[in-house]
Amino acid sequence: MEIINYPPRSQWAAVTARPHLDTLSLHHTVSEVLQEIRRRGDEALRYYTGKFDGVELDAVEVTAEEWDEAERSVPAELQSAIKQARDNIARFHASQAMSVTKIETSPGVVCWQKPVAIERVGLYIPGGTAPLFSTVLMLAVPARIAGCREIVMCTPCDRTTGKVHPAVLFAARAAGVSRVFRLGGIQAIGAMAYGTESVPKVYKIFGPGNQYVTAAKQIVSLHDVAIDMPAGPSEVAVIADASSNPAFVASDFLSQAEHGADSQSMLFTVDETIVEPVQREIERQLARLPRRELTEKSLSHSKIVVLRNRDELVEFTNEYAPEHLIIQSADYRELADRIVNAGSVFLGPYTPESAGDYASGTNHTLPTSGYARAYSGVNLDSFIRKITFQEISRQGLCRLGPVIETMAAHEHLDAHKNAVTLRLADENRE
Amino acid sequence: MEIINYPPRSQWAAVTARPHLDTLSLHHTVSEVLQEIRRRGDEALRYYTGKFDGVELDAVEVTAEEWDEAERSVPAELQSAIKQARDNIARFHASQAMSVTKIETSPGVVCWQKPVAIERVGLYIPGGTAPLFSTVLMLAVPARIAGCREIVMCTPCDRTTGKVHPAVLFAARAAGVSRVFRLGGIQAIGAMAYGTESVPKVYKIFGPGNQYVTAAKQIVSLHDVAIDMPAGPSEVAVIADASSNPAFVASDFLSQAEHGADSQSMLFTVDETIVEPVQREIERQLARLPRRELTEKSLSHSKIVVLRNRDELVEFTNEYAPEHLIIQSADYRELADRIVNAGSVFLGPYTPESAGDYASGTNHTLPTSGYARAYSGVNLDSFIRKITFQEISRQGLCRLGPVIETMAAHEHLDAHKNAVTLRLADENRE
Numbered sequence: 001m002e003i004i005n006y007p008p009r010s011q012w013a014a015v016t017a018r019p020h021l022d023t024l025s026l027h028h029t030v031s032e033v034l035q036e037i038r039r040r041g042d043e044a045l046r047y048y049t050g051k052f053d054g055v056e057l058d059a060v061e062v063t064a065e066e067w068d069e070a071e072r073s074v075p076a077e078l079q080s081a082i083k084q085a086r087d088n089i090a091r092f093h094a095s096q097a098m099s100v101t102k103i104e105t106s107p108g109v110v111c112w113q114k115p116v117a118i119e120r121v122g123l124y125i126p127g128g129t130a131p132l133f134s135t136v137l138m139l140a141v142p143a144r145i146a147g148c149r150e151i152v153m154c155t156p157c158d159r160t161t162g163k164v165h166p167a168v169l170f171a172a173r174a175a176g177v178s179r180v181f182r183l184g185g186i187q188a189i190g191a192m193a194y195g196t197e198s199v200p201k202v203y204k205i206f207g208p209g210n211q212y213v214t215a216a217k218q219i220v221s222l223h224d225v226a227i228d229m230p231a232g233p234s235e236v237a238v239i240a241d242a243s244s245n246p247a248f249v250a251s252d253f254l255s256q257a258e259h260g261a262d263s264q265s266m267l268f269t270v271d272e273t274i275v276e277p278v279q280r281e282i283e284r285q286l287a288r289l290p291r292r293e294l295t296e297k298s299l300s301h302s303k304i305v306v307l308r309n310r311d312e313l314v315e316f317t318n319e320y321a322p323e324h325l326i327i328q329s330a331d332y333r334e335l336a337d338r339i340v341n342a343g344s345v346f347l348g349p350y351t352p353e354s355a356g357d358y359a360s361g362t363n364h365t366l367p368t369s370g371y372a373r374a375y376s377g378v379n380l381d382s383f384i385r386k387i388t389f390q391e392i393s394r395q396g397l398c399r400l401g402p403v404i405e406t407m408a409a410h411e412h413l414d415a416h417k418n419a420v421t422l423r424l425a426d427e428n429r430e
Numbered sequence: 431m432e433i434i435n436y437p438p439r440s441q442w443a444a445v446t447a448r449p450h451l452d453t454l455s456l457h458h459t460v461s462e463v464l465q466e467i468r469r470r471g472d473e474a475l476r477y478y479t480g481k482f483d484g485v486e487l488d489a490v491e492v493t494a495e496e497w498d499e500a501e502r503s504v505p506a507e508l509q510s511a512i513k514q515a516r517d518n519i520a521r522f523h524a525s526q527a528m529s530v531t532k533i534e535t536s537p538g539v540v541c542w543q544k545p546v547a548i549e550r551v552g553l554y555i556p557g558g559t560a561p562l563f564s565t566v567l568m569l570a571v572p573a574r575i576a577g578c579r580e581i582v583m584c585t586p587c588d589r590t591t592g593k594v595h596p597a598v599l600f601a602a603r604a605a606g607v608s609r610v611f612r613l614g615g616i617q618a619i620g621a622m623a624y625g626t627e628s629v630p631k632v633y634k635i636f637g638p639g640n641q642y643v644t645a646a647k648q649i650v651s652l653h654d655v656a657i658d659m660p661a662g663p664s665e666v667a668v669i670a671d672a673s674s675n676p677a678f679v680a681s682d683f684l685s686q687a688e689h690g691a692d693s694q695s696m697l698f699t700v701d702e703t704i705v706e707p708v709q710r711e712i713e714r715q716l717a718r719l720p721r722r723e724l725t726e727k728s729l730s731h732s733k734i735v736v737l738r739n740r741d742e743l744v745e746f747t748n749e750y751a752p753e754h755l756i757i758q759s760a761d762y763r764e765l766a767d768r769i770v771n772a773g774s775v776f777l778g779p780y781t782p783e784s785a786g787d788y789a790s791g792t793n794h795t796l797p798t799s800g801y802a803r804a805y806s807g808v809n810l811d812s813f814i815r816k817i818t819f820q821e822i823s824r825q826g827l828c829r830l831g832p833v834i835e836t837m838a839a840h841e842h843l844d845a846h847k848n849a850v851t852l853r854l855a856d857e858n859r860e
Contacts, residue, residue: 024652081836088535088830095533096543103525105518105791113526116770118804130842167840203804218652222454222660226804230652251849258845285852289844336819340546347821352849355822358837359830361535362818374548374633374656376815385806388792389766391777392785400518400789406511407788410597412560414719415688419681419782422715 001282003275003304015305016320018369019262021232023215030186030215037190042197048187054159055182060198062164062180067173070166082171085359086137092361093142096380108396113386117147120200121383122192122225123177124207127156127184131165134357138364138378139206140175146383152192152202153177156184185209189216193225204228206365206378228378232369233262236353237322239313240278241271241329248349249274250281252326253302254295255353261297266320267304269329270313275304314338321372324353343372397423431712433705433734445735446750448799449692451662453645460616460645467620472627478617484589485612490628492594492610500599512601515789516567522791523572526810538826543816547577550630551813552622552655553607554637557586557614561595564787568794568808569636570605576813582632583607584622586614615639619646623655634658636795636808658808662799663692666783667752669743670708671701671759678779679704680711682756683732684725685783691727696750697734699759700743705734744768751802754783773802827853 007015036044042060049057074082102112123139125132136153143151153172157164164182172180181199183191189209195201204226205217214231221227236256240249249267256265267278282299289295307313314335317325321341329335332347339345343366344356356362365378376382392400401420408417437445466474472490479487504512532542553569555562566583573581583602587594594612602610611629613621619639625631634656635647644661651657666686670679679697686695697708712729719725737743744765747755751771759765762777769775773796774786786792795808806812822830831850838847 020653077836078840081833084536084830084833085837088539091535092533092541095531098528101525103522103791105521106514109518109785109790111522111791113809119770132841134837134841222648223450226801247852248849251845251852254845255843255849258843285845285848289848291842291844295845339817340549341815342817344818344820347819350824350827350853351820351822352827352834352846352853354834354838354843354846354849355539355827355830356818356820357834357846359833360539360820360822361533361541362820371656372815372817374815377818379543379816379818381811381816385771385802385804386809386811387769387772387802388774388786388807388809389777390774390781390786390790390792392781392790394780397780397782397785400514400785403511403514403789404782404784404787406507407515407564408784410508411562411564412721413685413688413784414721415681415684415715415725416782416784416787418715418719419678419685419784422677422681423780423782 001279001299001302001304005272005306006308007305012316012319015303018232018264021211021214021369023211023218026211026215027219030212031219033186034190034216034219037187037196038194045183045187045191045196049183053156053184055157055162057182058162060181060183062169062182066163067169070169071173073166074170078167079170082133082137082174085134086141086174088359088361089137089141090145093145093380106396106400108393109390109400111388111390113388115384115386117149117384118203119148120150120152120202121148122202122205123151123153124188124205124209124213125153125155125168126209126213131167133167133171134364135207136168136171136177137175140172140177142363142378142380143383144176146380148383150200151176151178152181152200153179154181154183154188154192157182185212186216189213189220193220206382208365228365228382229367229375230371232371233264234259235264235266235322235368236324236326237266237268237317237320238326239268239317239329239335240274241269242274243330244274244328245349246274246277246281249278249328250285252353253282254285254289256324257295257298257302258289258291261294263298265299265302266322268307268313268317270307270309272306275306321370323366323368323372324356326351326353341373343367343377431709431729431732431734435702435736436738437735442746442749445733448662448694451641451644451799453641453648456641456645457649460642461649463616464620464646464649467617467626468624475613475617475621475626479613483586483614485587485592487612488592490611490613492599492612496593497599497603500596501603503596504600508597509600512563512567512604515564516571516604518789518791519567519571520575523575523810536826536830538823539820539830541818541820543818545814545816547579547814548633549578550580550582550632551578552632552635553581553583554618554635554639554643555583555585555598556639556643561597563597563601564794565637566598566601566607567605570602570607572793572808572810573813574606576810578813580630581606581608582622582630583610584613584618585610587612615642616646619643619650623650636812638795658795658812659797659805660801662801663694664689665694665696665752665798666754666756667696667698667747667750668756669698669747669759669765670704671699672704673760674704674758675779676704676707676711679708679758680715682783683712684715684719686754687725687728687732688719688721689728691724693728695729695732696752698737698743698747700737700739702736705736708734740765751800753796753798753802754786756781756783771803773797773807
């Protein structure tokens with residue numbers, strides 16, 4: 001952990017910089033695999049799943065029996081927790097629905113937006129050591145609320161059993177996923193982007209993944225399908241002051257650090273006196289964590305930054321643009337009002353990041369690496385399009401027509417002008 | 431113009447396919463230029479503007495005197511038209527603003543979204559034969575309404591005079607653009623993505639352009655900056671029946687065709703009898719158009735498709751997912767209700783596409799090439815992020831805590847669990 005006291009503004013860019021994730025060097029290899037999937041469909045999926053994952057794919061799609069079996073094998077306590085989390089996520093995302101408002105922009109000219117769900121979406125859930133059922137909820141629940149007709153999910157199966165983790169399947173069913181495929185990595189992204197004999201083509205792909213998944217999403221997004229957002233290592237910034245409980249601060253710091261060796265935890269404060277107590281608490285809690293080694297790696301590029309005053313604190317935080325921002329200082333509400341770059345913000349002493357990771361209702365798929373300057377996290381909007389409509393009356397076009405004709409003429413678009421002129425001429429005739 | 435009568439479903443994919451815009455082959459060249467701009471800043475901007483545009487760049491930024499001069503040289507009629515269009519665009523986009531609603535997802539757990547403008551945005555306005563002041567309005571007006579702090583615009587200057595077209599500058603001032611730079615093509619995109627001595631770095635880049643601009647936007651969007659949406663040739667689908675005025679239908683068909691040789695105009699109908707009258711009207715109107723040659727090229731890949739019935743008509747239209755959809759049939763309201771894939775929809779006989787291109791209030795920056803299946807057109811949302819906030823009370827965490835602990839434990843994230851456990855332990859102590 002690096003402690004940076006009162007960095008001058010000239011150093012802010014360097015202090016807030018994230019490691020550059022080089023996926024471009026993978027593009028060539030990943031493109032080749034994607035092209036094979038586009039060309040040869042299921043055959044290529046089987047080939048690469050054998051080659052990359054060491055799994056001989058029998059049925060690509062998870063069967064009805066496996067779904068039922070999964071439901072039986074998930075402990076009741078976890079089933080209940082997943083359902084409670086689902087309900088909170090559903091309530092928050094349902095509240096984001098927009099209503100249709102027709103606006104008369106000038107007399108006889110009526111315009112409106114109609115929200116329409118993306119018909120087919122694809123969710124990617126990574127494999128690895130832990131079953132990421134929480135990510136299933138975060139992607140599938142809003143997709144279902146938006147009204148997506150088909151929600152397809154890909155996730156790698158266990159190497160030895162060939163099965164998808166039962167908690168992942170349970171969450172998928174609880175959230176309303178239509179179909180689940182035993183596919184990981186580039187194969188999953190290619191299958192959903194292009195469609196194969198088994199896997200339907202989707203219009204937008206969501207979900208986290210390793211550098212190969214990220215590269216594959218980047219490539220397919222250039223032409224074939226939309227993606228949720230660019231990916232990078234997860235991160236948190238905690239703002240604390242002398243009123244904060246050092247144990248709470250340390251626990252949030254470590255929550256982020258345990259995500260992966262490339263995660264980044266940051267502490268921003270104007271109060272130098274809290275640095276030592278927080279450091280001590282981090283050491284104390286770290287000693288008891290099973291993922292200690294990985295967490296220590298992550299801490300090695302974590303930073304504690306002491307700023308001169310509250311204005312600097314706010315500006316520095318906005319410059320960093322954290323994925324997660326936890327404000328535990330006494331003035332957390334005032335500070336929150338001044339935050340303009342962040343993914344998700346956690347307010348007060350009793351709002352740990354893990355609440356939002358699982359169950360408060362907000363989404364945990366959030367912009368990392370400073371992307372919060374330009375992107376929102378996944379929300380209901382991510383699953384809909386807002387189609388614009390307009391209807392103009394004869395009288396409306398009579399009034400607005402000359403404006404259109406003048407502008408079209410000056411842009412040298414005569415057919416555009418003509419489309420108005422001949423309608424008005426027709427009007428005059430009647 | 432190809433006339434396709436009653437295509438079987440097996441042919442729909444081929445009939446609705448768009449030409450594949452190959453920008454990947456440009457990536458290598460474009461990347462090199464972008465890297466030079468990143469490395470050498472203004473010096474590289476000057477070098478490439480000389481090389482590609484044949485312009486010796488003196489001042490990169492448009493000066494206050496040029497702004498004033500522009501205002502004096504734009505005809506009063508056009509000034510008034512631009513202002514009326516701006517006001518309609520402003521009214522419609524202002525109506526899209528969301529309000530903050532706090533939701534208690536479970537007792538003591540409060541979540542909300544706060545809309546915040548992207549602080550710095552960059553607008554690209556192509557050069558070419560016509561001054562695209564309408565695109566200036568479509569991008570800058572919603573940026574201003576969203577509250578973007580800095581709105582930067584790049585547009586190439588005239589080769590001989592070195593000036594930006596006065597109507598473009600007038601629209602920029604009317605819409606609230608902060609600064610305008612005399613830059614086109616790859617240089618413009620690179621300057622806004624990385625920032626140079628003269629041009630500020632922005633967080634999101636908007637606007638149309640040629641294949642080099644498109645490739646540059648694709649490349650910078652992989653790591654450095656967000657972009658509005660993928661680009662492709664413009665297109666319209668017109669739905670008409672025996673009640674439609676063939677002259678109106680033809681005028682909309684031609685409006686689209688005159689955009690460029692690669693534009694696509696489509697007519698979808700269930701009424702074979704209208705094909706001939708519409709064709710005759712197209713011929714008649716085309717004969718009088720100054721851009722006749724270009725328009726004819728575009729018509730060469732336009733299609734008239736006759737479908738079997740209204741269900742097929744709706745499904746076929748949704749499969750095509752047009753950028754612009756004009757419904758001039760008698761049942762236009764019923765059909766409109768069933769449209770799920772389109773950028774912007776124009777309803778009834780007196781709503782030509784040119785109304786939306788200029789002045790109805792809707793945005794004309796729309797998803798082409800079938801991207802309407804996954805993307806919205808530019809709207810107020812394009813310029814904001816929705817940051818999520820959550821605040822949990824002690825009691826709220828007491829109730830929700832066990833759900834979070836159970837889920838974290840099953841995902842093997844002990845520090846996540848611990849962040850709740852120690853807060854609850856502390857609670858119990860007090």
